[in-house]
Amino acid sequence: MLSNDNNDPFACFGDEEDSDVEATDTADGREVALQLMKKSNSNMKWESNKETSQSASYSTTFESSYQDQKLRTADLPWPHQPPLYLGPVHLDKSLAEGGGRGYVASRDLPPGTCVLIEEPLVDGWSDEQMSKQLGLESIHFLLRHDNAQFIVDCLQELHPRREKVQHVFNSVKAGEKIDVLDRIQIVDMMSSLEKDASYLEQQQSLVLLAKECGIINPDGSSLTTMEINRLLLTLRYNGFESGLYLHFSMFNHDEDPNCIKYRPEEESEQKVPYNFSEARATRFVKKGEALTLHYLENPREVSHATRRKIIWDQHRFDIGDEDVFLKYVHSPRNIYESELVGGKFPASTREETTNDTEAPATVNIEKSLDDLEDIFLEIQQTFKSNLLGDDKSSYFDRAAALELTLGELIIASNSALDNDNHILLSRCRRMHLDVIELLLSNCSENLTNKQSVEMMARFLQSVQPLLEQQRKRCGNDHPDAARTYHDFAMGIQSLLSHSPKRLLALKLPEMLTLEQCSKMEHLCRSEKNRIEGLYPRDVAEIVSKVQ
Numbered sequence: 320m321l322s323n324d325n326n327d328p329f330a331c332f333g334d335e336e337d338s339d340v341e342a343t344d345t346a347d348g349r350e351v352a353l354q355l356m357k358k359s360n361s362n363m364k365w366e367s368n369k370e371t372s373q374s375a376s377y378s379t380t381f382e383s384s385y386q387d388q389k390l391r392t393a394d395l396p397w398p399h400q401p402p403l404y405l406g407p408v409h410l411d412k413s414l415a416e417g418g419g420r421g422y423v424a425s426r427d428l429p430p431g432t433c434v435l436i437e438e439p440l441v442d443g444w445s446d447e448q449m450s451k452q453l454g455l456e457s458i459h460f461l462l463r464h465d466n467a468q469f470i471v472d473c474l475q476e477l478h479p480r481r482e483k484v485q486h487v488f489n490s491v492k493a494g495e496k497i498d499v500l501d502r503i504q505i506v507d508m509m510s511s512l513e514k515d516a517s518y519l520e521q522q523q524s525l526v527l528l529a530k531e532c533g534i535i536n537p538d539g540s541s542l543t544t545m546e547i548n549r550l551l552l553t554l555r556y557n558g559f560e561s562g563l564y565l566h567f568s569m570f571n572h573d574e575d576p577n578c579i580k581y582r583p584e585e586e587s588e589q590k591v592p593y594n595f596s597e598a599r600a601t602r603f604v605k606k607g608e609a610l611t612l613h614y615l616e617n618p619r620e621v622s623h624a625t626r627r628k629i630i631w632d633q634h635r636f637d638i639g640d641e642d643v644f645l646k647y648v649h650s651p652r653n654i655y656e657s658e659l660v661g662g663k664f665p666a667s668t669r670e671e672t673t674n675d676t677e678a679p680a681t682v683n684i685e686k687s688l689d690d691l692e693d694i695f696l697e698i699q700q701t702f703k704s705n706l707l708g709d710d711k712s713s714y715f716d717r718a719a720a721l722e723l724t725l726g727e728l729i730i731a732s733n734s735a736l737d738n739d740n741h742i743l744l745s746r747c748r749r750m751h752l753d754v755i756e757l758l759l760s761n762c763s764e765n766l767t768n769k770q771s772v773e774m775m776a777r778f779l780q781s782v783q784p785l786l787e788q789q790r791k792r793c794g795n796d797h798p799d800a801a802r803t804y805h806d807f808a809m810g811i812q813s814l815l816s817h818s819p820k821r822l823l824a825l826k827l828p829e830m831l832t833l834e835q836c837s838k839m840e841h842l843c844r845s846e847k848n849r850i851e852g853l854y855p856r857d858v859a860e861i862v863s864k865v866q
């Protein structure tokens with residue numbers, strides 16, 4: 320899809336200086352680029368200023384203490400391995416979903432409330448595991464871990480719990496009836512794993528490895544093949560891309576989640592002596608409401624049919640079809656609308672279907688997005704290695720071609736889906752913005768002034784609808800919206816100072832006069848500050864108060 324034939328990917332826009340570009344324009348467009356990009360990498364650094372952190376502490380304060388934590392974490396399945404911090408939530412065992420167990424808000428939670436901070440029990444996976452579904456290589460990795468016995472002990476309480484699995488198999492042996500979900504998630508999953516001869520071989524060698532390493536069950540017995548199967552299911556049902564956590568594993572999934580989990584940062588700006596992950600509410604959560612995350616990590620923005628298959632494949636629970644999604648029609652966050660194709664909610668199945676000779680539009684768009692994301696990541700990696708001369712110019716050409724391809728994909732997808740708010744368009748638009756940022760921050764010297772201005776115009780044409788989509792789908796207090804508000808403000812500012820005429824020609828909603836454009840810029844900036852203030856980087860402070 321990505322054509323690199325043309326030596327100048329911007330030729331279609333012309334590279335003559337445009338007489339329409341205002342006198343304030345600079346000679347080579349560098350300034351335009353730099354202005355926009357001043358913010359690029361600082362995008363989500365969440366530096367909280369005085370104003371925002373004050374409003375955050377006003378709205379999300381929850382007074383806890385060492386004693387309070389000790390008391391409340393004593394009820395969790397791992398009282399000897401408490402999280403670094405448990406927010407105003409508790410574990411409920413009588414929920415309708417998720418086998419009954421999951422977190423519930425102990426009081427009303429304003430957006431931004433920190434609900435959990437935890438260090439991973441297993442920090443990341445082995446190299447052999449990368450980009451594959453969690454498999455027996457990860458059990459090998461765990462059994463070889465310095466802390467293997469402790470980890471295996473802790474995993475007893477993760478879904479599917481050891482006691483539960485034993486009970487289910489005893490019932491099967493005794494010819495007793497078992498729960499449908501237990502059959503699907505435990506018995507059938509284990510027997511499907513064992514259909515593979517190489518799996519059986521590896522399973523046997525892991526039983527031996529556990530013996531060799533002296534790893535045993537809590538009752539002193541050796542690990543059996545069934546135990547190995549169960550350990551694998553606990554990893555599949557509870558593992559995160561960044562590793563394994565005990566307390567984060569108590570969050571159930573929701574298609575319209577009310578919390579977000581931040582991945583541990585590679586180089587945390589917060590001066591904390593530990594590696595942690597934190598979860599925060601992303602909207603107002605009422606006391607008694609279940610707390611939920613979205614289980615899809617990367618990419619998150621895929622069609623409903625794809626999510627349904629992925630979640631069934633990994634977790635063996637079904638997010639359902641249109642009937643289930645109808646409940647979201649009246650939700651303040653319209654996740655129903657973001658799935659419609661040609662005005663209809665597309666049919667889906669939980670299992671992979673083989674007769675997809677006529678793949679739906681969403682499948683083709685997702686394939687293109689996957690390919691373009693791979694190209695984007697490769698270019699991004701390459702730019703990080705400080706390219707020079709011809710190499711740099713060839714990567715500039717690739718990035719520029721990618722930007723144009725994404726622009727075309729947005730138009731084609733919009734027409735195929737007939738829904739400007741479709742979830743896949745969010746993903747297209749976010750990548751479009753990311754590529755433009757990459758180009759402007761790495762290759763501004765390759766761009767003429769007019770090219771920079773045109774690129775900024777295309778940036779704004781993606782950023783404005785993306786913001787609308789995010790506000791609708793995730794709510795106006797979500798961190799994703801803060802990032803996009805930031806992009807929007809920077810884009811407007813850049814065109815206001817370098818080509819206001821081009822800005823007005825875009826005729827963006829509520830931006831028909833320069834005064835309106837200025838107002839919009841101001842609004843976006845203050846919204847960005849407001850939302851960022853809800854999510855202060857204050858983990859060190861929170862933890863220090865309770866340790």
Ligand SMILES: C[S@@+](CC[C@H](N)C(=O)[O-])C[C@H]1O[C@@H](n2cnc3c(N)ncnc32)[C@H](O)[C@@H]1O
Nearest residue numbers: 416417420478556557568569570571572634636
């Ligand atoms: C990480 S655990 C979540 C905590 C789980 N409820 C427990 O008690 O251990 C993931 C498992 O919970 C169940 N689960 C989570 N969200 C669910 C949902 N929305 N509907 C049905 N089951 C769900 C699935 O069995 C899934 O594999």
